[in-house]
Amino acid sequence: MSRPTPLRDIHESLGATLTDFAGWLMPLRYGSESAEHNAVRERAGLFDLSHMGEIFVTGPQAGQALDYALVGHLSALAVGRARYTMIVNEQGGVLDDLIVYRLGDEEFMVVANASNYPMVAARLTERASGFDAAVEDRSDQYALIAVQGPKAQEILATLTDADLEGLKYYAGLPGTVAGAEALIARTGYTGEDGFELFVANADAAPLWHALTKAGEPYELLPAGLSSRDTLRLEAGMPLYGNELNSSLTPFDAGLGRVVKFDKPGDFVGRAALEPIKDVPPRRRLVGLVATGRRVPRHGYPVTKDGVVVGEVTSGAPSQTLGKPIAMAYVDTGIEEGLAVDIRGSQEAVDLVELPFYRRNK
Amino acid sequence: MSTIPDDLSYTKEHEWVAGLDDGLTVTVGITAYAAEALGDVVYVQLPEVGATVEAGDSIGEVESTKSVSEIYAPVSGEVVEVNQAVVDKPDLVNSEPYGEGWMFRVRLEGDPEDLLSAEEYTALTSGDN
Numbered sequence: 001m002s003r004p005t006p007l008r009d010i011h012e013s014l015g016a017t018l019t020d021f022a023g024w025l026m027p028l029r030y031g032s033e034s035a036e037h038n039a040v041r042e043r044a045g046l047f048d049l050s051h052m053g054e055i056f057v058t059g060p061q062a063g064q065a066l067d068y069a070l071v072g073h074l075s076a077l078a079v080g081r082a083r084y085t086m087i088v089n090e091q092g093g094v095l096d097d098l099i100v101y102r103l104g105d106e107e108f109m110v111v112a113n114a115s116n117y118p119m120v121a122a123r124l125t126e127r128a129s130g131f132d133a134a135v136e137d138r139s140d141q142y143a144l145i146a147v148q149g150p151k152a153q154e155i156l157a158t159l160t161d162a163d164l165e166g167l168k169y170y171a172g173l174p175g176t177v178a179g180a181e182a183l184i185a186r187t188g189y190t191g192e193d194g195f196e197l198f199v200a201n202a203d204a205a206p207l208w209h210a211l212t213k214a215g216e217p218y219e220l221l222p223a224g225l226s227s228r229d230t231l232r233l234e235a236g237m238p239l240y241g242n243e244l245n246s247s248l249t250p251f252d253a254g255l256g257r258v259v260k261f262d263k264p265g266d267f268v269g270r271a272a273l274e275p276i277k278d279v280p281p282r283r284r285l286v287g288l289v290a291t292g293r294r295v296p297r298h299g300y301p302v303t304k305d306g307v308v309v310g311e312v313t314s315g316a317p318s319q320t321l322g323k324p325i326a327m328a329y330v331d332t333g334i335e336e337g338l339a340v341d342i343r344g345s346q347e348a349v350d351l352v353e354l355p356f357y358r359r360n361k
Numbered sequence: 362m363s364t365i366p367d368d369l370s371y372t373k374e375h376e377w378v379a380g381l382d383d384g385l386t387v388t389v390g391i392t393a394y395a396a397e398a399l400g401d402v403v404y405v406q407l408p409e410v411g412a413t414v415e416a417g418d419s420i421g422e423v424e425s426t427k428s429v430s431e432i433y434a435p436v437s438g439e440v441v442e443v444n445q446a447v448v449d450k451p452d453l454v455n456s457e458p459y460g461e462g463w464m465f466r467v468r469l470e471g472d473p474e475d476l477l478s479a480e481e482y483t484a485l486t487s488g489d490n
Contacts, residue, residue, distance in 0.1 A: 028400070033426050034401045226427050229427075294406075295424055317403040
């Protein structure tokens with residue numbers, strides 16, 4: 001049985017198509033996923049992301065514990081800021097990609113993917129054992145609601161006195177939203193401006209209703225995982241299990257910048273990653289734009305003159321480009337004459353640099 | 362939950378078949394249930410006019426934002442017409458699955474087998490909800 005979020009009744013009352021995702025019963029879409037996608041690009045969309053994991057690391061050495069456990073330099077993070085980082089294994093393979101928020105001098109919140117957070121919590125506990133720090137998985141206590149899109153700030157501002165204007169991208173602050181205590185973070189996974197609101201489970205439904213009402217004048221739409229996936233794909237953002245997995249290092253994924261070798265002390269994965277930091281990877285992550293209408297999908301081979309030179313990691317029709325797009329690992333140095341083997345037929349694609357879509361700031 | 366027209370026949374692969382009464386040419390499409398399950402349809406590939414198909418053959422595909430499904434021939438015969446409108450405007454499958462979103466017509470060879478009545482198809486799909 002898939003596990004429901006605290007917003008299940010609302011999703012059902014909205015007529016959502018529910019689907020199992022990483023063991024959770026999640027809304028795939030409420031009506032048309034294209035309409036939801038466009039709402040986020042043009043106005044605003046409302047997402048239930050309560051399946052994500054929230055793991056707290058606290059104590060005098062919480063920062064040092066995270067420096068050892070993750071590839072980033074988290075002890076250097078200012079209170080109120082957030083950082084995109086990764087947890088890798090001893091071989092440097094990516095176990096998950098994470099966002100870490102520093103909530104206080106001795107308090108960090110690690111947000112992990114739904115499919116991975118029990119493992120991340122276990123690894124963090126293991127790796128923090130030599131430090132004066134405690135690791136607690138509080139995922140069961142938190143719901144996460146995101147409001148994303150160019151109108152997100154205007155909508156949220158009607159429900160909170162928090163200084164949204166002053167809140168930078170990748171920053172978070174505690175505040176009250178529609179009467180609920182929340183961590184208000186300016187983060188997201190859509191390529192748009194937006195906020196992620198971490199609240200207690202019991203506050204999730206009232207907050208959803210308040211945001212829905214506040215969003216009415218802006219034609220805010222509830223948006224499901226399907227549009228979330230096409231939005232993040234256009235924005236060139238990796239998805240764990242598609243672009244990232246434990247057989248790839250951060251360098252393989254073109255995300256070597258998140259590995260901070262100059263931080264103090266050792267970290268898990270350093271010995272494996274340091275020798276390869278300047279070695280060009282065999283394949284690189286690129287964008288593909290199909291010239292036809294068939295969609296390259298996860299796992300399809302990328303070919304040149306009939307020879308396999310890569311593999312598609314994610315693909316979908318792009319609302320913004322009006323053509324199918326895909327992310328793929330393609331052999332370094334091959335840029336032209338590419339095709340994707342779509343169920344036996346070689347369909348021409350153009351290679352482009354990521355992202356496909358970048359918002360006007 | 363979509364309504365299921367009671368004057369059509371159906372397959373387990375969520376296709377509908379119309380026009381069996383005259384016993385000559387039938388029209389085929391996919392059901393509203395299938396269209397809803399697929400999500401926004403973005404691409405439809407149909408068989409060639411003139412192709413001879415056997416019931417159960419995979420003869421085309423329907424692609425949505427999230428997935429791709431095969432179209433099977435629900436009956437045996439010759440494809441005599443395909444709906445270019447649905448190729449040009451695949452979202453007709455979502456908006457009018459039983460109308461403008463029809464897919465192709467087949468001139469029957471022999472009697473169709475294994476088709477479901479509306480009642481049987483309703484029973485099949487209600488089990489999934």
